[in-house]
Amino acid sequence: MNEADFIARLRDIATDPAARGLADDAALFEGLVLTHDMIVEGVHFLPDEAPQDVAWKLVAVNLSDLAAKGAAPLGVLLGYSLTGDAAWDEAFASGLAVALRRFGVPLLGGDTVRVPAGAPRSFGLTAIGRAPDGDVPSRGGARPGDRIWVSGTIGDAGVGLAMRLGELEPNETCLAAYRRPQPQLTLGQALVPHVHAMMDISDGLLIDAERMAAASGCRIALAMEVLPLSAALLAVRPDVLDTRLAAATAGDDYQLLFAADAGEADHIREIAEGLNVAITPVGHAAVGEGIVLTDHARRVALPDRLGFMH
Amino acid sequence: MNEADFIARLRDIATDPAARGLADDAALFEGLVLTHDMIVEGVHFLPDEAPQDVAWKLVAVNLSDLAAKGAAPLGVLLGYSLTGDAAWDEAFASGLAVALRRFGVPLLGGDTVRVPAGAPRSFGLTAIGRAPDGDVPSRGGARPGDRIWVSGTIGDAGVGLAMRLGELEPNETCLAAYRRPQPQLTLGQALVPHVHAMMDISDGLLIDAERMAAASGCRIALAMEVLPLSAALLAVRPDVLDTRLAAATAGDDYQLLFAADAGEADHIREIAEGLNVAITPVGHAAVGEGIVLTDHARRVALPDRLGFMH
Known part of the structure; x- marks a missing residue:
């Protein structure tokens, strides 16, 4: 079981x-x-x-x-x-x-x-x-047409773990992401009135996006080439699709994944700027189910493992 | 540590x-x-x-x-x-x-x-x-002069454990006390307005009474001969002081231990009768510290082990 x-x-x-x-x-x-x-x-x-x-x-x-x-x-x-x-x-x-x-x-x-x-x-x-005033966001509110966003950068903690295991030359940024994850409390509170669905990325972007898609009854399409990767990650990994897929399946990011009406984009950007937190639109929700990945508009097969299962 | x-x-x-x-x-x-x-x-x-x-x-x-x-x-x-x-x-x-x-x-x-x-x-x-209306009882409210009570019977679960370990001929009452402890929710709610201190007996009557005494800044005196023992317990153990000390240190009772003004005794008895729960006055609080034990008014030395430490 x-x-x-x-x-x-x-x-x-x-x-x-x-x-x-x-x-x-x-x-x-x-x-x-x-x-x-x-x-x-x-x-x-x-x-x-x-x-x-x-x-x-x-x-x-x-x-x-x-x-x-x-x-x-x-x-x-x-x-x-x-x-x-x-x-x-x-x-x-x-x-x-x-x-x-x-x-x-x-x-x-x-x-x-x-x-x-x-x-x-x-x-x-x-x-x-x-709980915030009004509706409390769940995983399950994404709607076809929504833009899908992530906060911060993705994959740093996974690379930090590889560094801890001696598989990569260590750097402080990735090690810190692994050792001292930063919950996005302020951003989460500020975003609530503007999102349809929100969850944290704990097991990997792909598996968590798949969970959001399943709970929302829609499909989520993610564009690998726009995933936000840190300079510290790219210092030890080449900027190729495999690196992006590894970042999207590593887990331990503790960034926010959220879905919001495309018309809210400017508002959402203003909120994040005001808090000095990076956010990036990484895809959209559509009619259908599951997740689909593209890289520069070419369809990419899902990796066997979408994230950390425990 | x-x-x-x-x-x-x-x-x-x-x-x-x-x-x-x-x-x-x-x-x-x-x-x-x-x-x-x-x-x-x-x-x-x-x-x-x-x-x-x-x-x-x-x-x-x-x-x-x-x-x-x-x-x-x-x-x-x-x-x-x-x-x-x-x-x-x-x-x-x-x-x-x-x-x-x-x-x-x-x-x-x-x-x-x-x-x-x-x-x-x-x-x-x-x-x-x-939380109940009004003050929520803690361990720390017992006052010199208070009567000290316990609900139910003491030591059944300890004997049930000994039965599980093959040390005693099993009977259902003691085994059930060990396997299926019954939290005294209804009694606890009804007693709240009438008690100065209340806690559950999880690690043993003596160690938990000592904790109540310490938190209350008073002494608690307990009379071993009045401890409520079940017929099921006395079916496998002789009614001697050692049996009572064992019952008072075995733990896993999940009965309530409470301190109340002596003037509340009739009221407290009525409440328990109304709920069909047995309660027994087992001692009193006094000026001083720690716990003292008596057996038919003779002072009894504290056992080395007052309860289950984990």
């Missing part, structure tokens, strides 16, 4: 409207947005990752789900497994303090347990946010 | 009033009570436990924290680690459905991850409840 099978099984019991059919990364409840994400050693982070970075990532991946709802973070609950290594635990706590301070989010509570010796480290965080 | 050390470390960053100094089992937030508890294979449940029972326990231990606040459960978020055993995962999902239906609580969302092969099973649940 994989993640999708298990979630399908749970969907039978998550019948409350607040659960949004478990099709979203967050639940909507009495004006609050609630999300719970876990990270596991060997799956979501490397065994030799710095504990401060693990703490940062745990906070950032959860706040990124709030960002995609346009929610303002209000607090978190921590589920912590003691690792049996006091220095590691202490460093994690320090990193947690730094991350929570950075995003202005209080620790409200949680649970601390010990796990048997040798078990992989595993942590959970529940983040609570204030 | 043990649980207490780590929580002490986190307390420095949990400065928001909603966190209640991490001294409570739940956070209080905008009229909601939030709690997150984890259970780990080999620590909180046996490796051969039925998955339906594990799911029940995960729900029950979290709802028990809500019960102690007098909160009405509104929803849960699940943090699930796929076990690599599809039948186990399916049975867990079935058990989760049963438990949530039993308590009328919707599944709102959560996260599903895979863990490396061979890792112990580990699950988290965040429970959200509606």
Whole structure:
């Protein structure tokens, strides 16, 4: 049973409207947005990752789900497994303090347990946010004709991971993207009134765009040649289609993917400029299903693997 | 670093009033009570436990924290680690459905991850409840002169565990107490206006009473001879002081421990009778600190181990 099978099984019991059919990364409840994400050693982070970075990532991946709802973070609950290594635990706590301070989010509570010796480290965080006024965007609102946008640059964290694994000459920008993802909270809040659908890119642009297409009942077409790649990524990878496909399937971007009426484009650009955040139109929604890729208007076959499955 | 050390470390960053100094089992937030508890294979449940029972326990231990606040459960978020055993995962999902239906609580969302092969099973649940009107009881409100009460019977789950381990001839009552703890939600909600302090007994009566004493800045005296023991427990253990001390330190009771003005006793008895729940006065709060035990008015030394430390 994989993640999708298990979630399908749970969907039978998550019948409350607040659960949004478990099709979203967050639940909507009495004006609050609630999300719970876990990270596991060997799956979501490397065994030799710095504990401060693990703490940062745990906070950032959860706040990124709030960002995609346009929610303002209000607090978190921590589920912590003691690792049996006091220095590691202490460093994690320090990193947690730094991350929570950075995003202005209080620790409200949680649970601390010990796990048997040798078990992989595993942590959970529940983040609570204030829902924006009006409709809270889901994955499922993209409409044929919408423009599809992404924030920031794509693929840096994937290259950062390759650097961490010794496969590429390291540079700070890509390593930082991998170690210290930045949830797009301010942008998410500002975009809410202007988008039809929004989600964060956690598992890879292609797989997440496919999820948006499925939830929206439409097709999403993405133009590979316009994907925003950073100079730091292009310093270690050639600017060819394979590099772009790798960037679009690497995951861990924690950028926003959103769909909006084409007529909103100027407004959306103004908002992003005002916040000094780069955004890029990367495609459009159409009648149909699934995702289709083009490169300079030529159709490109979908890669076997659209993103990170866990 | 043990649980207490780590929580002490986190307390420095949990400065928001909603966190209640991490001294409570739940956070209080905008009229909601939030709690997150984890259970780990080999620590909180046996490796051969039925998955339906594990799911029940995960729900029950979290709802028990809500019960102690007098909160009405509104929803849960699940943090699930796929076990690599599809039948186990399916049975867990079935058990989760049963438990949530039993308590009328919707599944709102959560996260599903895979863990490396061979890792112990580990699950988290965040429970959200509606805070009662007026003051929400904490551990810390007991006052000298208060009567100290417990709900139900104490020690059944501990004996149930011993039965599961083959140490005692099994009986259904004790096994059920271990496998299917019953959070005292209705009682907790009804008691709120009448108690000074309330908490659930998760780690053992003695250790939890000591926590209440510490948080309240008073001493709690407990009379061992009046501890409510079930007929099922006394069917397999002699009614001697050692049995009572074992019951008071076994943990997993998920009964309520509460402190109330002695003048409220009649009122409290009426409430419990109306709900058909047994409650028993087991001691009183006094000036001082820590807990003191007596047996038929003779002072009893504290056992080395006051409860389950995890």
